[in-house]
Amino acid sequence: MSKINLYELPVEAAQRTSLCGGNLTSDNESCVGITEIPGGEGFVLTDTKPEGADRPGLRFTADELDAFAVGWMSQRHLTA
Numbered sequence: 356m357s358k359i360n361l362y363e364l365p366v367e368a369a370q371r372t373s374l375c376g377g378n379l380t381s382d383n384e385s386c387v388g389i390t391e392i393p394g395g396e397g398f399v400l401t402d403t404k405p406e407g408a409d410r411p412g413l414r415f416t417a418d419e420l421d422a423f424a425v426g427w428m429s430q431r432h433l434t435a
Contacts, residue, residue, distance in 0.1 A: 361397045361414035366390055373403050388412070 375386040388401035390412070398420050401412035415423070428435070 359396055361392060361416070364392050364394070364396055364414075366392055366399055369393055369399075371401070 369390045369392065371388045371390045373386040373388050375384065384403055386403040388399075388403045390399040390401070392398060392414070395417070397414055397416040399412035399414050400420075401407065402410065427433075
């Protein structure tokens with residue numbers, strides 16, 4: 356079974372959702388953009404600040420992103 360290269364999959368038509376943590380009234384909004392890769396292959400994380408607008412996002416499988424989220428919440432002592 357060959358591994359899918361997430362960076363080769365198109366996401367131009369996909370809808371981005373912004374998850375924000377504050378500072379929404381300035382040019383330095385505190386949001387992370389998340390876009391599901393069509394077909395359910397994974398997700399793209401992007402920076403929503405103007406400086407990050409034209410930069411490519413980081414792509415992860417759902418399993419990779421889930422493991423990150425669980426680890427991040429644990430290390431930060433956060434609860435859902």
